[in-house]
Amino acid sequence: MRKFYSLFAASLLLAACTSTANDGSGTDGSAGANGDQAAIDGGTMGAPEVGSPEDFVVNVGDRVRFGTNSSSLDMESQLTLNRQAEWLNQFSGVTVTVEGHCDERGTREYNLALGERRANAVADYLAAQGIDSGRMTTISYGKERPAALGSDEATWAQNRRAVTVVNQ
Amino acid sequence: MMEWVKKAQDRLNQMFQIPGCRLQETGQSPNSLTQAGYRKVIHGSAMGIAVFLGAFAISNQDAQAVVQITIDDPNLKATSIAVAPLFGGSGREQEIGRNISSVVAANLERSGLFSLVDEGSFIQDAASLKDQPRFPDWRAVNAELLLSGNVIPLSDGNLRVEFHLWDVFAEENMISTALKTHPDNWRRFGHIISDTIFTRVTGEGGYFDTRVVYIAESGPSKHRKKRLAIMDQDGENHRFLTDGNHMVLTPRFSPTAQEITYFQYFQRQKPRVYLFNIDTGQQELLGDNRTFPGMTFAPRFSPNGKAVVLSMALGGNSEIYVMDLGTRRVRRLTRHPAADTAPTYSPKMDRITFESDRGGSQQIYVMDSSGSNVHRISFGKGRYATPVWSPRGDQIAFTRMSGGVFSIGVMRPDGSQERTLDSSYMLESPTWAPNGRFLMYYGQNRQNSAGTGGTARLYTIDLTGRNKRQLPTPVSASDPAWSPLLP
Incomplete structure (x- = not known):
């Protein structure tokens, strides 16, 4: 059966969606891509509430990085994900979206596939640490939502990432 | 008939999507064609553009003489074309004729296969050109090809747009076509003319009406x-x-x-x-x-x-x-x-x-x-x-x-x-x-x-x-x- 969406209705729905999706951390409204850690500043907001998304970002670490065209989790990434799993086990009512991202040095469609691979690598690792798969969804943003700007290796390294976003 | 001429005809037929229609190849001289007027062969098509006649005034023995561009030729040199403003009697037709020619000229130039002859150097004026090119005038400005034409208002509010592609050195008419269109369609018409010329000269399908x-x-x-x-x-x-x-x-x-x-x-x-x-x-x-x-x-x-x-x-x-x-x-x-x-x-x-x-x-x-x-x-x-x-x-x-x-x-x-x-x-x-x-x-x-x-x-x-x-x-x-x- 065919389902038609009018663009007008779609934009109204989105407006409703973004107003509730705002987690106050400067994330992108279009779909919740949490690209920018720098927007969260614990100093000005006071100590984040325990169990809050801010707590997760500031005290646990919400992201891991990858090598070029790789979705392998190195030792540092595994340590970050162990902390994430610990936190998620503690706050068992929380659900997360794992976003996979890439640098700009690949083609668009391949990066969508690669971002999917990275997001799943993280979700699989967390599942192996005992986190219920039903609490995790994955999404790939390919190279569409960089965390850092620039055309140099340091920037690309920051953008090859998977970000675990605590759902509101 | 040479293969590339047939391809060009197929393309024109396909362009106007008129089943069973074939553009006529004639052995008549361009001049007699013009004087005889255009035989109306087709009415109506999508987008309000009607083809009146596509006359390929190419006799078999002359087919070799006319300009032909082979796209894969690694030593390809751009063919010079003079795109004259299509003649219009009144202010409005004159403007539309000029607009159509501008679209055609820009398209052909962008393809890299054609170089434009500067309009400022044209010798023959548009009013006399609509009857018959004076080929020596166009050879003098180094035009290998010449596009000329005429925009005529019809009583139903539409326009009849005639255009002719000439091989200046062979003094041959390569295409003579007339189409009927609403004045608002002039830009699209420019693209269709561009494709027609491109196809006629290269034997390849067009790509401008896209x-x-x-x-x-x-x-x-x-x-x-x-x-x-x-x-x-x-x-x-x-x-x-x-x-x-x-x-x-x-x-x-x-x-x-x-x-x-x-x-x-x-x-x-x-x-x-x-x-x-x-x-x-x-x-x-x-x-x-x-x-x-x-x-x-x-x-x-x-x-x-x-x-x-x-x-x-x-x-x-x-x-x-x-x-x-x-x-x-x-x-x-x-x-x-x-x-x-x-x-x-x-x-x-x-x-x-x-x-x-x-x-x-x-x-x-x-x-x-x-x-x-x-x-x-x-x-x-x-x-x-x-x-x-x-x-x-x-x-x-x-x-x-x-x-x-x-x-x-x-x-x-x-x-x-x-x-x-x-x-x-x-x-x-x-x-x-x-x-x-x-x-x-x-x-x-x-x-x-x-x-x-x-x-x-x-x-x-x-x-x-x-x-x-x-x-x-x-x-x-x-x-x-x-x-x-x-x-």
Whole structure:
């Protein structure tokens, strides 16, 4: 059966969606891509509430990085994900979206596939640490939502990432 | 009759989509044709353009003498053409005639196959030219070809537009055609005349009466707004098709309908492939959660427009599937833990080319359309991506990444005769003109940490790589898709 969406209705729905999706951390409204850690500043907001998304970002670490065209989790990434799993086990009512991202040095469609691979690598690792798969969804943003700007290796390294976003 | 003349006739017939109609080849001299007037052979067609007569005033013995451009000739020299403003008696017809000629002149020049004779040097005036060219006057300004014509108002409010293509040195008429159109259609008419000339002189299909959809990018890089936009192939008639509230990527034209397919982030759902009707603005999700439990992306229509081939990612693994648009049945074509994506059918639909990192890095593969007989065809240095089969079937265009440089290139479907057409910091997304003789793609420049730069632009290039042109777009532009010839 065919389902038609009018663009007008779609934009109204989105407006409703973004107003509730705002987690106050400067994330992108279009779909919740949490690209920018720098927007969260614990100093000005006071100590984040325990169990809050801010707590997760500031005290646990919400992201891991990858090598070029790789979705392998190195030792540092595994340590970050162990902390994430610990936190998620503690706050068992929380659900997360794992976003996979890439640098700009690949083609668009391949990066969508690669971002999917990275997001799943993280979700699989967390599942192996005992986190219920039903609490995790994955999404790939390919190279569409960089965390850092620039055309140099340091920037690309920051953008090859998977970000675990605590759902509101 | 020579093969390329027949092809040109087929193209004209196809252009106006009139079954059973054949343009007449005549042995009459151009002059007697003009004096005899135009025999009305056809009425009515789509878009309010009617063809009155296409008279090929080419006698068999003279066919060799007229100007003929062979596009693949590596030593090709641009053919000089004088595009005279089509003559109009009143102010309005004069303006429309001039506008049509401007569109034609710009199109032909942009193709790289023609050079324009400066209008300021013309000797013969438009009023006398409409009756008969004085060939010595045009030889004197080094015009090899001459376009002339006449715009005549009709009592029903439409215009009758006559145009003639002349071989100046052979003193031969190459085309004489008259069409009826609404005055508002002048721009489209300019494209149709351009295609007619291009086809007559090259023996190849035209590509000027086409449109381009692309992704218009605006706003800061971290939260870039990406909306769908459409324009004529020369950048005119630009409009946005979506409002930018949802990120849209990788649009592709249906080869048979005013429909496109693309990848979209819609609300908080899994991003997926959608269909979009350009005329109605209606959007449709292609396959629900049961059909496609994972993210679908990298869609492309089959050459007959009846199927969409795409990738679905599930559990981190991307495989290639094809959905029949009639039955909505889905068939899986690849089974491999590597990322298999960017599929495109061959024009005959017997094969599919795609990219995969199953060999360790991104490379281009070809398989039978059943999914069997997978073999790698790219073996040069670096990674290869975005293979797109030419509508002629003879080439596969691709993006290559090597040594920090992105290139657009072409190779034969067996991987031989690889050629690089353009290289830069970031190039991607080749798309073929419907005649398979030109490519469009986008290029993006470097960006600094403040977010300055990172601007993307659309380019066209011919298959020799000599004639690269930027298309005008109001904002940053990526992911172009070239339409088929308009119906």
